[in-house]
Amino acid sequence: MSTLDLNVGPQHPGSGHMRIIVRTDGDLIVHAIPDIGYVHRGCEKIAESRNIIKNIPMLERPNIADSSHLNWSYIQPIEDLQGVEVPERGRYIRTILCEINRIASHLYGMAIMAGIFSGHTTMYMFGFGDRELFLDLAEMLTGARMTFSFFVPGGVRRDLPKGFKEKLLETLAYLERRLPEIDRIFVSNPVFIERGRGVGVLRKEDAIRLGVVGPVLRGSGVRFDVRKDSPYGAYDRVDFEIPTFKDGDSLSRWLVRFEEIKQSISILMQAIRDIPDGPIARKSPIVIPKGEAIGRVESSRGEINHYIVGSGSDKPYRVKMNTGSFKNLLALPFLLKGARIGDMPIIYGSLDYWPVEADR
Amino acid sequence: MSADPQKESQNLSTSREVSAAPGIWVGSLRDLVERVARIGPLKQLINWSRIYSLWPVHLATACCGAEMGAMMSGRYDPERFGMQGAVGSMRQSDLLIIEGTVTKKMLKRVKVVWEQMPNPKYVIAMGDCACSGGLFHDSYSIINELEKALPIDVFVPGCPPRPEALLNAVIKLREKIRREEVYHR
Amino acid sequence: MSATKAFWEGVEHLFKKTFTLKHPYQKRELPDGYRGRHLLYLDRCTGCGICAWICPEKCITMVPVTNEKAYPQNPEKRFPQYWYVRCCFCHFCSDYCPTAALDYTKDYDLAEYEKELIIWSPERLSKVPDGYKGYRTKFHGWAGVDHVPSTKEQ
Amino acid sequence: MTDAPSAQEQSIATAVKEQLGSVVEEVRYDRKGRLSLVAHKETIREVAACLQRLGFDHTIAVSGADYLAEKRIEVVYFLSSYSRDDLKHLVLSLKVHLDREKPSLPTLTPIWESANLFEREAHEMFGVIFEGHPNLQKLLLQDNWDGPPPMRKDLTFPELA
Numbered sequence: 001m002s003t004l005d006l007n008v009g010p011q012h013p014g015s016g017h018m019r020i021i022v023r024t025d026g027d028l029i030v031h032a033i034p035d036i037g038y039v040h041r042g043c044e045k046i047a048e049s050r051n052i053i054k055n056i057p058m059l060e061r062p063n064i065a066d067s068s069h070l071n072w073s074y075i076q077p078i079e080d081l082q083g084v085e086v087p088e089r090g091r092y093i094r095t096i097l098c099e100i101n102r103i104a105s106h107l108y109g110m111a112i113m114a115g116i117f118s119g120h121t122t123m124y125m126f127g128f129g130d131r132e133l134f135l136d137l138a139e140m141l142t143g144a145r146m147t148f149s150f151f152v153p154g155g156v157r158r159d160l161p162k163g164f165k166e167k168l169l170e171t172l173a174y175l176e177r178r179l180p181e182i183d184r185i186f187v188s189n190p191v192f193i194e195r196g197r198g199v200g201v202l203r204k205e206d207a208i209r210l211g212v213v214g215p216v217l218r219g220s221g222v223r224f225d226v227r228k229d230s231p232y233g234a235y236d237r238v239d240f241e242i243p244t245f246k247d248g249d250s251l252s253r254w255l256v257r258f259e260e261i262k263q264s265i266s267i268l269m270q271a272i273r274d275i276p277d278g279p280i281a282r283k284s285p286i287v288i289p290k291g292e293a294i295g296r297v298e299s300s301r302g303e304i305n306h307y308i309v310g311s312g313s314d315k316p317y318r319v320k321m322n323t324g325s326f327k328n329l330l331a332l333p334f335l336l337k338g339a340r341i342g343d344m345p346i347i348y349g350s351l352d353y354w355p356v357e358a359d360r
Numbered sequence: 361m362s363a364d365p366q367k368e369s370q371n372l373s374t375s376r377e378v379s380a381a382p383g384i385w386v387g388s389l390r391d392l393v394e395r396v397a398r399i400g401p402l403k404q405l406i407n408w409s410r411i412y413s414l415w416p417v418h419l420a421t422a423c424c425g426a427e428m429g430a431m432m433s434g435r436y437d438p439e440r441f442g443m444q445g446a447v448g449s450m451r452q453s454d455l456l457i458i459e460g461t462v463t464k465k466m467l468k469r470v471k472v473v474w475e476q477m478p479n480p481k482y483v484i485a486m487g488d489c490a491c492s493g494g495l496f497h498d499s500y501s502i503i504n505e506l507e508k509a510l511p512i513d514v515f516v517p518g519c520p521p522r523p524e525a526l527l528n529a530v531i532k533l534r535e536k537i538r539r540e541e542v543y544h545r
Numbered sequence: 546m547s548a549t550k551a552f553w554e555g556v557e558h559l560f561k562k563t564f565t566l567k568h569p570y571q572k573r574e575l576p577d578g579y580r581g582r583h584l585l586y587l588d589r590c591t592g593c594g595i596c597a598w599i600c601p602e603k604c605i606t607m608v609p610v611t612n613e614k615a616y617p618q619n620p621e622k623r624f625p626q627y628w629y630v631r632c633c634f635c636h637f638c639s640d641y642c643p644t645a646a647l648d649y650t651k652d653y654d655l656a657e658y659e660k661e662l663i664i665w666s667p668e669r670l671s672k673v674p675d676g677y678k679g680y681r682t683k684f685h686g687w688a689g690v691d692h693v694p695s696t697k698e699q
Numbered sequence: 700m701t702d703a704p705s706a707q708e709q710s711i712a713t714a715v716k717e718q719l720g721s722v723v724e725e726v727r728y729d730r731k732g733r734l735s736l737v738a739h740k741e742t743i744r745e746v747a748a749c750l751q752r753l754g755f756d757h758t759i760a761v762s763g764a765d766y767l768a769e770k771r772i773e774v775v776y777f778l779s780s781y782s783r784d785d786l787k788h789l790v791l792s793l794k795v796h797l798d799r800e801k802p803s804l805p806t807l808t809p810i811w812e813s814a815n816l817f818e819r820e821a822h823e824m825f826g827v828i829f830e831g832h833p834n835l836q837k838l839l840l841q842d843n844w845d846g847p848p849p850m851r852k853d854l855t856f857p858e859l860a
Binding site for chain 2: 556564565566567569573574589601602603628629630631632634653654655656657658659660663
Binding site for chain 1: 707729730731756757759762763764765775777779782783787788790792812813815816817819824837838839840841846849850
């Protein structure tokens, strides 16, 4: 038996900055070894030398498509340690921004998988085009397109601007009209379905064993969502479903994102309807007390945790980021084993892997 | 790692200085082409065709790739400038957009990509991290001064830069190409 | 059958409004409070250096200004200078500024051929861009001078 | 925010304590949804196997921390559950204290496969040796990194203020 070793990446027509060493036999993959670390920037070491406010922009950079969730996950343990309660309106604003970000990020993920990895340029244009509208909303609220630096210990930096509610409802109505169109063109498209169905199957028990998170987990039929199971922010005040799919293949992971967008629309509708008046932030000290805490936030790529050890000064003693992509990375060699080399891009794309987040 | 790109560009510039008596061609074919290319309208024609075929390599070095993707998409549509969406093969591309941080591990690979690109080729340093290290300037594993490794044409600050800002940088690069000599590099 | 369906979807999109901005000629109106480059009010800045302290990237240096005008609130004439290749546009400096001397503008186009040209001196920062209406009017509640230690590490 | 543990959390804490018996000192309640216990290096395998039987079926993270003043390195396994509904909201941190000079402990990858990459990372960043790990290689650092593990506290970089 003769095998061939292939080096895929770090420059490849996918998202780049990751190398996968693939051993193939014919076009079957014997094993695949991901080689990461091309964007390892040492966030955790730098974070120990800056104070907690200065760390906010840096610790959200690892995933700029998903920055508000990273930001929240970093702020949550600090608030736990400081004992600061976020005012109700602040929680709602955080929830609204996170859901806007989730829609934008899921559109990005859908566009990347269907658009770049399976070659449907239409989905790439649809996904990125509609995502722009949600970035506009975020820009109106926070002043930046992707890197918001918006959550600070104790609350948020700005109140909802004038005309935000109308614009949000208008954009959501647009997306609701738009989703059936995406459904018509992609979800019921035989070409697209055949590319994803039965490719890269991750069964339920394997998903639990490997500890994958986010849409990858829910695509395998495990009903788990931090927003529901360990609520934070205003998620216990809104009503939503956890979409799960039983098959565990690439198509179901794509469809989980598609269904989650619908749930996010419903959460946004409820949150903007119920948002109470009041202060948006409570004054918090800059000192982080001694002790340790871990936060849990459901980002669009899965559960993220920041483990923070306080030092009693304004700098954290230790910050550990545990991001969704890093947890999902373990599933990649597992899924690639025995797959065809032509299915590799689809499997890679369906994990919605964000290399910068995994390397930190 | 064979030659370093700066050295390579120096070699090119020394070979350009071959001169002969006017009217008699004694140099290489390349020399002849260089002379012809100095003729005004021809130079303009060549530069004009260059600025309408800036194809970027698909090499995302860090997170600015998301904004690069946004620029390639429907709203900003760089194909109006003859810029095709990211090209998989560097053999067919002219523009290297360094999207964000270049780590020490990645620099080797960036140089390999850069060396494989055919001349003329241009570099845009996109984002703070590519320009100066940005938020990670004091990290142990990143390159702060990328201009020492690659000849950068345009610096685009921003973290990440808006797609419009990147598009403006491309327009700035086009201005630069329009003004320069055909065998500048 | 499905081939005609796909064809029909394409034809439908021919008659829809295009989404593309014709960028250099057609610009999108940015919202108020967009975090672009900073605007410095020379007549408000006291040169306290809190902006340089809070900056996560050490992008701000306090430099003396050599023009003839006198600034009574800032006798040493020390003002922030921004090195924009380092700035991440978090605008913590504007939020922390106790005298509201720094403001947000919608100016994002900062690309240059040379890295040195991206250093913005206080005079250059104080130039008011087109269409500027003024955003930061009141003090932002979350940031406070009480965060600032008495001995600033600059 | 030190509120009292809920009845459910109380019962889980007692169940863990009962199962483990004398191997661990106490199961501490940190805050809502967070429990922690300290295990010894020698008995960590038993503790882990027991916790897995209780339903903690995956690690959400493994982190190291270097306490320079106390001359120890701590490895923390954060455990949670997908299969038991009443454990889903809970994070149990399982801590091991190690000697700073020669930190080593038996790997828990056979018990929780999700710890695989995290243990590799802790090995790289703190120099902790996980005995019996299937693939204890370099993960994130650059190819020619020859210095000590970068996250150790005594290692400072001249650029870092």
